[in-house]
Amino acid sequence: MTVLVTGGTGYIGSHAIVELQNAGHQVLALDNLCNSSRESLLRVEQITGKPVPFVQGDIRDASLLSRVFRDYSITAVMHFAGLKAVGESVVRPLEYYDVNVNGTLMLAKAMNEAGVFNLVFSSSATVYGSPESMPINEQCAVGGTTNPYGTSKLMVEKMLQDVAASDERWSIALLRYFNPVGAHESGLIGEDPSGVPNNLLPYVTQVAVGQRERLSVFGGDYPTEDGTGVRDYIHVVDLAVGHLRAIEYIAARKGVSIFNLGTGRGYSVLEIVAAFERVTGRKVPYAIMPRRAGDIAECWSDPARAKQELGWVARRSLEQMLADAWRWQSQNPNGFQR
Numbered sequence: 001m002t003v004l005v006t007g008g009t010g011y012i013g014s015h016a017i018v019e020l021q022n023a024g025h026q027v028l029a030l031d032n033l034c035n036s037s038r039e040s041l042l043r044v045e046q047i048t049g050k051p052v053p054f055v056q057g058d059i060r061d062a063s064l065l066s067r068v069f070r071d072y073s074i075t076a077v078m079h080f081a082g083l084k085a086v087g088e089s090v091v092r093p094l095e096y097y098d099v100n101v102n103g104t105l106m107l108a109k110a111m112n113e114a115g116v117f118n119l120v121f122s123s124s125a126t127v128y129g130s131p132e133s134m135p136i137n138e139q140c141a142v143g144g145t146t147n148p149y150g151t152s153k154l155m156v157e158k159m160l161q162d163v164a165a166s167d168e169r170w171s172i173a174l175l176r177y178f179n180p181v182g183a184h185e186s187g188l189i190g191e192d193p194s195g196v197p198n199n200l201l202p203y204v205t206q207v208a209v210g211q212r213e214r215l216s217v218f219g220g221d222y223p224t225e226d227g228t229g230v231r232d233y234i235h236v237v238d239l240a241v242g243h244l245r246a247i248e249y250i251a252a253r254k255g256v257s258i259f260n261l262g263t264g265r266g267y268s269v270l271e272i273v274a275a276f277e278r279v280t281g282r283k284v285p286y287a288i289m290p291r292r293a294g295d296i297a298e299c300w301s302d303p304a305r306a307k308q309e310l311g312w313v314a315r316r317s318l319e320q321m322l323a324d325a326w327r328w329q330s331q332n333p334n335g336f337q338r
């Protein structure tokens with residue numbers, strides 16, 4: 001296959017390219033570099049020993065997309081490009097709907113025109129809103145999103161379902177990620193958030209490396225075992241392998257397939273802190289603070305469908321996620337130095 005990877009220089013996209021290349025697929029990375037660096041692909045080349053063709057540009061640029069589909073024999077698309085900061089989406093909703101919804105619309109139109117109908121889309125567990133019970137399977141209701149980021153993912157899911165219903169040539173996988181963490185075991189690529197990290201793991205590693213004083217634990221009074229929020233953390237390499245399985249799966253099928261990508265196991269914030277200290281030998285000072293608006297108490301997946309249909313399970317342990325996140329952060333204290 002020749003796979004167009006939008007958002008290919010980003011955190012998850014770069015790990016997906018490693019798995020695609022290692023499996024013998026051709027790739028073309030497309031990214032406007034608004035939240036990533038070209039350096040990540042040079043690192044991917046070091047890992048795989050193969051060049052990564054790259055086009056710098058915006059997924060909302062129709063003429064660029066038609067050029068890309070004309071000039072390269074793309075057979076499938078992994079669509080990672082998008083904006084993902086929840087808090088920012090509340091402040092700049094138009095930007096989020098433009099990039100995430102309109103951007104996907106432009107991409108789907110270009111695919112349609114080029115006769116490319118295989119698409120893997122980065123969705124999120126956030127589409128489930130505040131589920132009543134755990135674990136979450138794909139039959140659970142979606143909706144009740146509390147911010148424009150989450151709503152944009154839900155809107156794209158609905159749009160792609162309508163597109164597939166209108167034309168049976170489409171084959172689409174909607175992958176609902178739980179909480180991606182960690183980094184490639186080489187320490188060469190990883191998550192490189194700009195500014196103050198919003199997500200737990202990058203914050204923890206920046207505290208451990210001495211860039212930030214202490215972790216604020218958002219809420220110590222949730223109805224969970226130790227009062228802190230529980231999430232299903234998944235190693236980014238397992239997630240990338242899940243994409244590989246999904247793109248191979250949809251090549252032999254039509255319509256929309258929806259998969260949770262998670263481990264099926266939840267850990268609290270304090271469990272993460274304790275495990276990180278154990279694995280790295282570093283202290284992570286923290287303080288319990290008020291809850292963060294929009295957070296739910298707990299969230300973990302039922303990943304049975306992905307196991308059954310894709311033959312995929314998340315294999316890497318929490319210890320491996322934390323050790324790999326730490327290797328990346330300590331070897332690259334300033335990320336890719338954009």
Ligand code: NAD
Nearest residue numbers: 007010011012031032033034035036058059081082122124
């Ligand atoms: P990321 O920011 O590292 O990667 C996204 C990439 O898209 C970046 O390289 C950015 O430069 C690029 N991009 C943004 N707007 C673009 C545009 N208009 N045109 C071209 N490129 C553009 O984020 P990530 O963590 O790798 O996330 C990838 C996808 O997975 C996103 O769609 C995100 O919403 C989704 N997702 C991420 C998580 C997570 O925790 N990381 C969880 C669920 C879903």
Ligand code: UD1
Nearest residue numbers: 086124126198199200203216217218229230231269294295
């Ligand atoms: C967040 C987003 C979600 C997105 C996901 C992956 C919100 C409300 N949700 O999920 O839409 O798909 O990231 O990008 O932002 N925590 C702290 N201190 C911190 C950071 C986090 O205690 O400094 C806690 C949170 O309260 C939560 C857990 O750690 O209990 C995980 O938080 P985070 O990494 O931000 O992910 P989510 O909130 O699950």
